[in-house]
Amino acid sequence: MKQEAVEAMAQGDALRTYNYRMVHNQWDRNKPLDIKIDSLTAENRAALCKLFPIADEQLLMGENIMSYARSISNPLIDWPEEAKLKGTFAEDLQRVLPLVQKAANISLTETDRKTLESVHNPFYRDAILKMLENAQIALKEVEGKAIIEKTPEVAPDKLFEAIIAPYKGKVILVDFWNTWCGPCRMSIRTNEPLKEQELKSDNLVWIYLANETSPLVTYKQEIPNIKGKHFRLNDEQWKYLCEQFKIDGIPSYVLVDKFGHYQLRNDFRDHEVMKKTLKEMIE
Numbered sequence: 426m427k428q429e430a431v432e433a434m435a436q437g438d439a440l441r442t443y444n445y446r447m448v449h450n451q452w453d454r455n456k457p458l459d460i461k462i463d464s465l466t467a468e469n470r471a472a473l474c475k476l477f478p479i480a481d482e483q484l485l486m487g488e489n490i491m492s493y494a495r496s497i498s499n500p501l502i503d504w505p506e507e508a509k510l511k512g513t514f515a516e517d518l519q520r521v522l523p524l525v526q527k528a529a530n531i532s533l534t535e536t537d538r539k540t541l542e543s544v545h546n547p548f549y550r551d552a553i554l555k556m557l558e559n560a561q562i563a564l565k566e567v568e569g570k571a572i573i574e575k576t577p578e579v580a581p582d583k584l585f586e587a588i589i590a591p592y593k594g595k596v597i598l599v600d601f602w603n604t605w606c607g608p609c610r611m612s613i614r615t616n617e618p619l620k621e622q623e624l625k626s627d628n629l630v631w632i633y634l635a636n637e638t639s640p641l642v643t644y645k646q647e648i649p650n651i652k653g654k655h656f657r658l659n660d661e662q663w664k665y666l667c668e669q670f671k672i673d674g675i676p677s678y679v680l681v682d683k684f685g686h687y688q689l690r691n692d693f694r695d696h697e698v699m700k701k702t703l704k705e706m707i708e
Contacts, residue, residue, distance in 0.1 A: 428489040431479050435496035437465045455671075467507050474508035480515040498522040517544045521553055528556040529640035531564060563642040571645040574656050581665035588656060589681050592630045596706045597681035598693075599632045601672060604639040604647055608694075609676040613651055615696055620652050623700065626707040628683070630654065636663035682706065 433440065442462050446452055451459070484493055497504060498518040505516045520540050527533050533553075541550040577587035589597050602609035613633075616624075620631070631653030635644060637660065648655045658666070666672075670679055670689045678693040680702070693699035 427477055427479070427481070428484055428487055428493040430473070430477075431484070432489070432492045432496040434465065434470050434473055434479075435499045435502060438462060467503070470502070471507045479504075479508055480510050480513040482514065485514070494518055494522060512545055514546060517546055517549050520544060521549045524553050525556065526638065526640065528553050529560050529642065530637060531557065531560050531641060533557055560640070560642045564645065567642065567645045567649075570649045572655065573645075573648070574654050576656050576658060576662065581662055582669075584662055585666060585669065585679075585687075588632065588634075589685075589687070592632075592681075593685060594683055595628050595630050596626075596683055596703065597630045597632060597687075598699075598703065599634060599679040599681065599687075600653075601634050601667075601675050601677040601679075603635050603675060604643045606675050610647075612676050612694070612696065616699075617650070617652065619700060624703055624707070629703060629707050632656070634658060634663075634666070636660065 442458070445458060445460070445462065449459075479497065484490075487493075497515045500519065500523065504519060505511045505513075508515075510516055521544060524533065524537055524540065527537060541553055544550050577584060579587045585599075589599070600609075600613070602613065604610070616631075619625075633648070633651060633653050633655045635655070636658045639657070644657065670677070672689070673691070676694065678690045678699070679687050680690045680693070681687040683706075690699075690702075693702070
């Protein structure tokens with residue numbers, strides 16, 4: 426309950442907004458809500474933190490540990506100041522948790538390394554550096570096995586057209602996915618056999634778009650088993666395309682017909698609909 430309480434403090438505004446949209450069926454995020462959700466203030470959080478010690482080390486155990494860790498390391502909340510947590514593991518977590526992904530992507534900077542040297546408990550520094558070492562070793566093992574297409578160097582609003590341009594005249598299925606997305610991986614595994622069976626065709630191109638939240642090593646380990654063209658986008662590119670197509674989550678699919686017309690087809694989350702539609706288009 427304490428873990429969930431910390432999460433509620435950190436995510437309260439988003440949770441209340443989501444609940445209001447659900448109750449009132451207001452899912453168009455391009456339109457503002459018809460009411461104003463009052464934000465939880467620093468004073469509110471400080472008062473709540475007096476109810477129990479939110480940096481109790483026992484909270485680093487239990488089934489909600491990841492949600493708790495993300496909440497107490499939320500960079501938008503100054504927990505060390507608001508809840509008097511300076512010098513505790515909570516302050517260390519807020520510093521190092523954002524570096525986990527960077528270590529997995531082998532992209533730690535000198536500034537990041539200085540941050541690691543500033544933590545109170547050297548365990549966190551050593552853990553991040555070990556993650557980096559493991560990622561470097563694993564990357565060498567997959568070197569040359571994974572082909573990542575060069576992302577066109579164009580403005581974000583020209584990116585999608587540039588990606589599909591080489592395949593003009595073909596049917597193209599663009600799959601938005603990431604390695605950490607279970608439904609994405611499940612769908613991909615289901616589709617793979619079809620590429621050599623019912624959907625085998627030179628007129629069908631499979632394009633896979635992921636972003637840098639997919640750890641580089643994991644990404645390179647997975648894509649050799651996924652036949653198609655693979656692009657790894659940066660945050661700006663990914664965000665623009667998600668807004669362009671109003672993507673509400675992944676996996677999401679954009680279908681391009683042989684004339685170059687395209688549209689979001691999230692009914693393709695139903696595998697049978699995807700298979701039937703693509704089969705009709707390439708016959």
